[in-house]
Amino acid sequence: MNLNDLIKQFGTSQNYQKNTNVFLQGDEDQYLYVIQEGVLKAYYNDVEGKEYIKSFLFPGDNIASTQALNRGRCSFSLLCLKDTRLIKLPYQKVRETAANDLELANAIIELLMSFAMKKEQREFELLCLSAEQRYQNLLKGFPNISQQITQNNIARYLGITPVALSRIKHK
Amino acid sequence: MNLNDLIKQFGTSQNYQKNTNVFLQGDEDQYLYVIQEGVLKAYYNDVEGKEYIKSFLFPGDNIASTQALNRGRCSFSLLCLKDTRLIKLPYQKVRETAANDLELANAIIELLMSFAMKKEQREFELLCLSAEQRYQNLLKGFPNISQQITQNNIARYLGITPVALSRIKHK
DNA sequence: TCATTTTTTTAACCTAGGTTAACGATTAGT
DNA sequence: ACTAATCGTTAACCTAGGTTAAAAAAATGA
Numbered sequence: 011m012n013l014n015d016l017i018k019q020f021g022t023s024q025n026y027q028k029n030t031n032v033f034l035q036g037d038e039d040q041y042l043y044v045i046q047e048g049v050l051k052a053y054y055n056d057v058e059g060k061e062y063i064k065s066f067l068f069p070g071d072n073i074a075s076t077q078a079l080n081r082g083r084c085s086f087s088l089l090c091l092k093d094t095r096l097i098k099l100p101y102q103k104v105r106e107t108a109a110n111d112l113e114l115a116n117a118i119i120e121l122l123m124s125f126a127m128k129k130e131q132r133e134f135e136l137l138c139l140s141a142e143q144r145y146q147n148l149l150k151g152f153p154n155i156s157q158q159i160t161q162n163n164i165a166r167y168l169g170i171t172p173v174a175l176s177r178i179k180h181k
Numbered sequence: 182m183n184l185n186d187l188i189k190q191f192g193t194s195q196n197y198q199k200n201t202n203v204f205l206q207g208d209e210d211q212y213l214y215v216i217q218e219g220v221l222k223a224y225y226n227d228v229e230g231k232e233y234i235k236s237f238l239f240p241g242d243n244i245a246s247t248q249a250l251n252r253g254r255c256s257f258s259l260l261c262l263k264d265t266r267l268i269k270l271p272y273q274k275v276r277e278t279a280a281n282d283l284e285l286a287n288a289i290i291e292l293l294m295s296f297a298m299k300k301e302q303r304e305f306e307l308l309c310l311s312a313e314q315r316y317q318n319l320l321k322g323f324p325n326i327s328q329q330i331t332q333n334n335i336a337r338y339l340g341i342t343p344v345a346l347s348r349i350k351h352k
Numbered sequence: 353t354c355a356t357t358t359t360t361t362t363a364a365c366c367t368a369g370g371t372t373a374a375c376g377a378t379t380a381g382t
Numbered sequence: 383a384c385t386a387a388t389c390g391t392t393a394a395c396c397t398a399g400g401t402t403a404a405a406a407a408a409a410t411g412a
Contacts, residue, residue, distance in 0.1 A: 054309050062309045076298045085305065108287060115286035116279060122293035127247045129300035134256065136307035137340050138225050138233045141399075161360065169308050174399050176361055312369075332390065345369050347391055 011114045013121070016107060017044065021097040032088040032096070033075070039084050040101045042074040048094025049158055053166070054086045063167040065132075066091075066159060072121070074101065091159070141170045142178050182285045184292070187278060188215065192268040203259040203267070204246070210255050211272045213245045219265025220329055224337070225257045234338040236303075237262075237330060243292070245272065262330070312341045313349050 023046070026032060033039040035055060050067040064086055067073055075084040079101045108115040135144050145168055148155060155164065165175035194217070197203060204210040206226060221238040235257055238244055246255040250272045279286040306315050316339055319326060326335065336346035 054305065056309060064304065064308065076294065076301055080294065080298065085301070108290065110283070112281070112283050112286060115283060115290060118290055119279065119286060119293065122290065122297060123247065123251070126293060126297050126300060127251065129297060129304055130247055130256070133235065133300055133303050133307065134225065136304065137235065138227060160358090162358090170398095171400060172360075173362090173401080177399080180361080331388090333388090341368095342370060343390070344371080344392090348369080351391085 011107065011111045013114070013117050016104065016114060017097055017099060020103040020107075021099045024096055024098050026090045026094045026096070028090055028093050030090055032090065032094075033078075033084050035084055035087045037078070037084045039075060039078045042072060042079075042099045042101050042104060043088075044072045044097040044099065045069050046095040046097060048096070049091045050088055050094060051091055051159075051163060051167075052086050052088050061166050062169070063163060066163075066167065068158075091163070136169065141168050141174065144168050145175065145178055182278065182282045184285070184288050187275065187285060188268055188270060191274040191278075192270045195267055195269050197261045197265045197267070199261055199264050201261055203261065203265075204249075204255050206255055206258045208249070208255045210246060210249045213243060213250075213270045213272050213275060214259075215243045215268040215270065216240050217266040217268060219267070220262045221259055221265060222262055222330075222334060222338075223257050223259050232337050233340065234334060237334075237338065239329075262334070307340065312339050312345065315339050316346065316349055 021044070026048070032043065032050070045067050047069055050073075052064040052067065052073060054062045054064065056062070065073075067088075073088065075082075075086060077083065077085040104118070108118050135147060139147065145164075148164070148168070159167075161175055161179075162172045165172040168175065170178075192215070197219070203214065203221070216238050218240055221244075223235040223238065223244060225233045225235065227233070236244075238259075244259065246253075246257060248254065248256040275285075275289070279289050306318060310318065316335075319335070319339070330338075332346055332350075333343045336343040339346065341349075
């Protein structure tokens with residue numbers, strides 16, 4: 011069994027309107043989501059309500075809170091920036107199936123490996139690059155991002171304020 | 182087959198003296214390492230030679246460059262801060278074995294999942310916390326770290342200079 | 353189209369942390 | 383125990399980015 015078979019068997023399709031949350035920081039949510047259509051942001055809020063954007067999600071991407079999957083609560087919130095369609099896959103089913111299915115287990119290894127690589131890349135950027143370098147990097151990897159995402163959101167993703175991003179662009 | 186069996190079958194034990202590198206940024210190195218004894222740092226150097234520390238490694242931890250495993254070069258270097266003994270496991274063997282061994286494949290899923298959680302936590306800290314908060318966090322999770330790691334290295338791990346860390350401590 | 357809301361820019365001022373350099377304090381090697 | 387090297391601290395000065403607020407620009411909706 012591969013990931014597509016698994017999705018056919020256990021996945022349910024869900025529609026969300028722009029500006030609705032798929033889940034909120036603090037929720038229990040043991041699902042894996044695959045984006046079919048739309049754009050989302052995954053973000054943290056601190057105690058003062060300040061927002062920090064973990065990542066943007068586009069069709070083909072997948073997401074879950076690893077904290078929540080491993081018997082915890084979501085460490086972040088997930089919000090639709092546009093009308094969105096996604097597939098919701100119960101993680102319990104994924105693990106149960108993988109426990110008895112060699113092909114699927116190896117597909118999940120691939121998936122986790124590529125997730126790990128992405129997280130490691132983000133860690134690198136946050137640790138080693140200046141805000142300006144992170145911005146250049148983002149543009150290089152995603153030249154038309156500003157058509158899809160507001161500058162406000164881009165700034166929060168880079169770890170700076172919208173004011174600071176405006177300054178960087180001005181140069 | 183579980184991870185320990187795999188280590189017995191394909192792992193080789195290696196000793197390194199303090200201040201020697203296990204691998205260098207830019208190397209090809211398709212091995213997974215398990216730390217038996219010692220302390221190490223994983224770090225990036227930028228074009229000007231400035232150093233940024235990804236993580237410290239202690240007995241029981243494991244490490245590899247995910248970039249290098251996936252037919253690339255190491256994105257960081259690995260250096261022993263103390264005399265070190267570690268087990269070197271060829272990643273090719275791990276994948277070949279997992280491809281035909283359900284138990285092992287699921288053990289690797291566990292391993293990758295816990296790796297992903299760690300990277301996600303680090304991403305959170307770098308994105309959302311100030312240097313001072315990151316320092317407090319580190320002390321909470323590892324109260325005796327300054328007996329094991331110099332302040333210079335701690336600062337580079339936090340993403341600040343040793344001078345800045347000295348200032349933070351002074352408060 | 354007009355009105356409202358949201359986004360982006362600009363400016364003034366502030367703060368955390370960087371840089372350089374000098375000086376003690378430790379540590380390691382002989 | 384002595385020397386050399388490394389490490390930690392302090393100070394002076396600098397810079398990237400934060401904060402607040404107001405104005406301009408753009409998007410949204412009736």
